[in-house]
Amino acid sequence: MVKRDKEIFFRFKQLRNVIKKxxxxxxxxxxxxxxxxxxxxxxxxxxxxxxxxxxxxxxxxVLVSPASLLAEGYGYLRSLRKIDAENRRLxxxxxxxxxENARNRATDIENRLLAxxxxxxxxxxxxxxxxxxxxxxxxxFAHAVTVYTAGSRNVRKGLAVIGxxxxxxxxxxxxxxxxxxxxxxxxxxxxxxxxEKNRVRGVLAGDNTPLPKMIFIPLEADVKEGDKIVTSxxxxxxxxxxxxxxxxxxxxDGAVVRPYDRLNRLEYVQIVDYHLPxxxxxxFAEGEDK
Amino acid sequence: xxESWSETxxxxxxxxxxxxxxxxxxxxxxxxxxxxxxxxxxxxxxxxCAYFWLVYRPDLFNLGVVFVFGMIAxxxxxxxxGSGLAALLVMYLLTTNLIRYLNGRVFxxxxxxxxxxxxxxxxxxxxxxxxxxxxxxxxxQLFFSYLTSLACYPLIGGLNALILNHFLQEDI
Numbered sequence: 001m002v003k004r005d006k007e008i009f010f011r012f013k014q015l016r017n018v019i020k021k022x023x024x025x026x027x028x029x030x031x032x033x034x035x036x037x038x039x040x041x042x043x044x045x046x047x048x049x050x051x052x053x054x055x056x057x058x059x060x061x062v063l064v065s066p067a068s069l070l071a072e073g074y075g076y077l078r079s080l081r082k083i084d085a086e087n088r089r090l091x092x093x094x095x096x097x098x099x100e101n102a103r104n105r106a107t108d109i110e111n112r113l114l115a116x117x118x119x120x121x122x123x124x125x126x127x128x129x130x131x132x133x134x135x136x137x138x139x140x141f142a143h144a145v146t147v148y149t150a151g152s153r154n155v156r157k158g159l160a161v162i163g164x165x166x167x168x169x170x171x172x173x174x175x176x177x178x179x180x181x182x183x184x185x186x187x188x189x190x191x192x193x194x195x196e197k198n199r200v201r202g203v204l205a206g207d208n209t210p211l212p213k214m215i216f217i218p219l220e221a222d223v224k225e226g227d228k229i230v231t232s233x234x235x236x237x238x239x240x241x242x243x244x245x246x247x248x249x250x251x252x253d254g255a256v257v258r259p260y261d262r263l264n265r266l267e268y269v270q271i272v273d274y275h276l277p278x279x280x281x282x283x284f285a286e287g288e289d290k
Numbered sequence: 291x292x293e294s295w296s297e298t299x300x301x302x303x304x305x306x307x308x309x310x311x312x313x314x315x316x317x318x319x320x321x322x323x324x325x326x327x328x329x330x331x332x333x334x335x336x337x338x339c340a341y342f343w344l345v346y347r348p349d350l351f352n353l354g355v356v357f358v359f360g361m362i363a364x365x366x367x368x369x370x371x372g373s374g375l376a377a378l379l380v381m382y383l384l385t386t387n388l389i390r391y392l393n394g395r396v397f398x399x400x401x402x403x404x405x406x407x408x409x410x411x412x413x414x415x416x417x418x419x420x421x422x423x424x425x426x427x428x429x430x431q432l433f434f435s436y437l438t439s440l441a442c443y444p445l446i447g448g449l450n451a452l453i454l455n456h457f458l459q460e461d462i
Contacts, residue, residue: 020353023353024353024379024382024383027353027356027357027375027379028376028379030357030372030375031360031372031373031375031376031379032372032376033372034364034371034372034375035370035371035372035373035376035418035422037371038370038371038372039370039422045371049365049371052365053365055365056362056365056366059317060317060320060366063314063317063318067318067321071321071322071323071324075324133322134322135320135321135322135366136320136321136322136323136329137320137332137367137368138329138330138331138332139330139331139332139334139369139431139432139435140416140427140428140429140431140432140435141367141369141373141415141416141419141427142367142368142369143329143368144368145322146320172368180368182368186368187423187425187427207425207427207428208427208428208431209428209430209431210326210329210330210431263329264324264325264326264329264330265324266322267322267324
């Protein structure tokens, strides 16, 4: 009897070990299935992950805020050392900007008059939401920030996000209070751009390295170091002419672009809705009419 | 009756401490630090915490806990959902198979263990995501991330050890 019990116990232990091994394999299968579902952009997965993002972003915001305050305090104390030099620089910049502003106003009036004469279709006005960066992620696997949008309804997936100097990314996920933004150097980021001077078109693509690359440039195109890059407006989400960055290296594979904004120092960003019609929607509508 | 209920609740909370402590540290790893280093080579916090608890308390940081931890950590990350979980599972497999060489050893041995196991997990995730995106991800940043992880391990291990020594020394 005891021998039989021992045998049963041994069998049970063996079975438990097999199940244990199987559980690890099953866990791996789940991980791969999750990845595949993420790639398929399934609506259910999108909504579930959006809701999860909302919860974890709120938790991050709450947990990180004391540490954030400490970091800000330290930054403030450090900035006090340079405050005099900073003040002088800002006064000079302010003087320069006042003059530039006057010049720009004159150009704006002239531009509007010329547009009227040419009957130019003016782009609709933009609305924007200013959002605080609450979390950031930067590694070989992703470059993104999470921002607090305070329940704004004007935020939706795909909208352009600009920093203080130029475009920094696009909204990837948004919930009622938080949004995740893929920065321009993230591997998922693709923004249609062109060179400001020569109007050479390409796509600004991230590859998870610190700096994004302008790719799909025509072979004969003359893109060189120092060229300024702006959005081309193709795709219909981002209007043309938004500043992006400057070319720091160009070769036959593309051009490395340094964004105007320092992507690792974003504190506040603007999520901008240009109310541009989605060109694909119009194409579909035309197809349906036919 | 009340005492036994509170004892049970306390026991359950203590059992959850490794997961909660690891999650807290993962949350902190998303702190905006305004530094190029932090933006490109953040330490692999989830892997380090999992390694620590898998060595010291594998009974409390079992496969189920690793799975839940991986899911929450992936929910936080902008990387494709499931990739971090796969890396954690690799860490689980490696650590549970090598535990006899790691358990009860001095800190330097554990640090060396982390130095050996972390790159395997990071490379597994790198490989998986390179297939996912159809192009190789930058290896240099992965290497820097590994280096910062190694440099941060004494601190992360120390913080986790505080929890271990204060709350989990008794046999729960």
